[in-house]
Amino acid sequence: xxxxxxxxxxxxxxxxxxxxxxxxxxxxxxxxxxxxxxxxxxxxxxxxxxxxxxxxxxxxxxxxxxxxxxxxxxxxxxxxxxxxxxxxxxxxxxxxxxxxxxxxxxxxxxxxxxxxxxxxxxxxxxxxxxxxxxxxxxxxxxxxxxxxxxxxxxxxxxxxxxxxxxxxxxxxxxxxxxxxxxxxxxxxxxxxxxxxxxxxxxxxxxxxxxxxxxxxxxxxxxxxxxxxxxxxxxxxxxxxxxxxxxxxxxxxxxxxxxxxxxxxxxxxxxxxxxxxxxxxxx
Amino acid sequence: xxxxxxxxxxxxxxxxxxxxxxxxxxxxxxxxxxxxxxxxxxxxxxxxxxxxxxxxxxxxxxxxxxxxxxxxxxxxxxxxxxxxxxxxxxxxxxxxxxxxxxxxxxxxxxxxxxxxxxxxxxxxxxxxxxxxxxxxxxxxxxxxxxxxxxxxxxxxxxxxxxxxxxxxxxxxxxxxxxxxxxxxxxxxxxxxxxxxxxxxxxxxxxxxxxxxxxxxxxxxxxxxxxxxxxxxxxxxxxxxxxxxxxxxxxxxxxxxxxxx
Numbered sequence: 001x002x003x004x005x006x007x008x009x010x011x012x013x014x015x016x017x018x019x020x021x022x023x024x025x026x027x028x029x030x031x032x033x034x035x036x037x038x039x040x041x042x043x044x045x046x047x048x049x050x051x052x053x054x055x056x057x058x059x060x061x062x063x064x065x066x067x068x069x070x071x072x073x074x075x076x077x078x079x080x081x082x083x084x085x086x087x088x089x090x091x092x093x094x095x096x097x098x099x100x101x102x103x104x105x106x107x108x109x110x111x112x113x114x115x116x117x118x119x120x121x122x123x124x125x126x127x128x129x130x131x132x133x134x135x136x137x138x139x140x141x142x143x144x145x146x147x148x149x150x151x152x153x154x155x156x157x158x159x160x161x162x163x164x165x166x167x168x169x170x171x172x173x174x175x176x177x178x179x180x181x182x183x184x185x186x187x188x189x190x191x192x193x194x195x196x197x198x199x200x201x202x203x204x205x206x207x208x209x210x211x212x213x214x215x216x217x218x219x220x221x222x223x224x225x226x227x228x229x230x231x232x233x234x235x236x237x238x239x240x241x242x243x244x245x246x247x248x249x250x251x252x253x254x255x256x257x258x259x260x261x262x263x264x265x266x267x268x269x270x271x272x273x274x275x276x277x278x279x280x281x282x
Numbered sequence: 283x284x285x286x287x288x289x290x291x292x293x294x295x296x297x298x299x300x301x302x303x304x305x306x307x308x309x310x311x312x313x314x315x316x317x318x319x320x321x322x323x324x325x326x327x328x329x330x331x332x333x334x335x336x337x338x339x340x341x342x343x344x345x346x347x348x349x350x351x352x353x354x355x356x357x358x359x360x361x362x363x364x365x366x367x368x369x370x371x372x373x374x375x376x377x378x379x380x381x382x383x384x385x386x387x388x389x390x391x392x393x394x395x396x397x398x399x400x401x402x403x404x405x406x407x408x409x410x411x412x413x414x415x416x417x418x419x420x421x422x423x424x425x426x427x428x429x430x431x432x433x434x435x436x437x438x439x440x441x442x443x444x445x446x447x448x449x450x451x452x453x454x455x456x457x458x459x460x461x462x463x464x465x466x467x468x469x470x471x472x473x474x475x476x477x478x479x480x481x482x483x484x485x486x487x488x489x490x491x492x493x494x495x496x497x498x499x500x501x502x503x504x505x506x507x508x509x510x511x512x513x514x515x516x517x518x519x520x521x522x523x524x525x526x527x528x529x530x531x532x533x534x535x536x537x538x539x540x541x542x
Contacts, residue, residue, distance in 0.1 A: 095412075098412070098414070111410070111411075
């Protein structure tokens with residue numbers, strides 16, 4: 001049974017977002033066991049944009065998300081999230097920044113000993129000063145956004161892979177974060193479920209105007225995002241009319257050997273003459 | 283098995299000790315910082331304390347019984363069987379009660395903590411927790427440390443008492459001794475120093491069990507195989523650590539109380 005669509009309330013962008021870029025990487029390098037994963041990469045995520053990050057396995061895509069959240073510290077360079085240099089912050093100070101950033105992990109990373117309700121409410125319950133009724137309302141709202149309101153009392157192990165990803169999205173958006181980080185949200189899912197997840201990401205981008213970084217292996221997902229918009233009236237994703245592609249706030253970033261080899265729009269990507277990129281997108 | 287150079291081995295050992303010390307220090311420091319997770323502490327106290335009760339009861343009772351049984355032949359040879367109560371009470375309260383309870387709880391809970399936290403690490407649940415603005419040190423580790431220290435203290439007392447009962451049962455039913463004589467010698471033999479020694483050790487052992495278990499859990503790498511390895515290492519390391527600390531704590535406390 002499909003839950004009724006959630007009431008859509010537009011979020012007011014913060015002052016930091018209004019100032020410009022929500023995430024900035026400046027010459028960031030990190031190595032694991034002396035093997036460089038990222039080698040002096042720089043890029044910017046403008047407010048309201050979704051940037052898809054591509055690269056072969058092990059090219060450092062997921063590392064970028066963990067660096068942005070301060071879960072890893074770079075060996076060199078600076079990372080600014082919502083105007084704050086997260087490379088210089090203590091773990092306690094990072095918790096403040098993390099409250100404004102949501103993340104969907106590759107394998108969902110739901111707490112397996114907690115129910116769906118407790119997973120989604122985790123951040124609210126940790127804050128401690130929110131009344132139970134308010135927590136319940138927001139949990140239901142977040143779950144209705146991903147159309148999983150009926151799974152409230154189930155445990156993650158009772159859900160399918162796609163449902164777990166959707167619960168992870170609900171957990172990430174419950175506090176209405178200013179930035180969302182998606183780590184291969186469609187990885188390992190069938191095409192129909194993948195499209196459902198992409199629709200949710202497009203809905204979050206177009207309705208709530210949330211800036212996001214999307215790590216993915218699936219080029220087709222990013223191209224769907226670049227060529228579709230979310231129709232609020234119909235409550236579904238629809239293809240753009242021909243010629244209006246530039247209105248979609250969607251960027252592409254391609255990594256190779258720890259370096260950024262492309263950072264631009266879908267149109268620029270399609271026009272690229274670089275042999276590696278041409279082969280990658282073909 | 284991969285061979286590593288002595289220098290590399292020394293570096294890894296020092297690094298492990300450093301990381302463990304930091305975790306142990308932070309687990310205590312987190313007690314004095316908000317938020318404090320009292321509900322998690324209670325839940326862990328139930329899992330660790332109440333859950334370990336059956337094995338502690340059985341271990342304590344049969345250790346006291348076998349101690350009485352083994353000692354009786356030697357004491358009988360010197361015509362001192364009347365000192366059996368004294369031997370069992372001092373042996374149990376000062377040494378066997380705390381150490382065996384510690385080893386039993388280490389086998390049960392240190393491994394449990396390592397596997398639970400290790401599984402959370404390899405499935406990115408710890409990263410998710412940090413990403414959701416919660417400090418795993420405060421939420422997962424400090425409650426386990428506090429609960430283990432607190433519950434091991436009482437489990438050791440229960441073990442001591444059950445050991446005395448086990449010894450008493452052997453004395454009465456197998457050796458035909460007078461129960462009153464057994465209990466009065468057992469009671470009179472105990473001095474403040476013995477009880478103090480027996481009550482300080484569980485606090486140290488509880489800290490070792492929980493911090494070692496959590497350390498190996500949080501350091502787990504390499505999927506399910508890594509979790510399995512962490513679990514085994516946690517039990518081995520905490521058991522050895524308990525025996526080492528027991529020796530030095532006993533030596534130290536004996537020096538303080540002027541034992542020769």
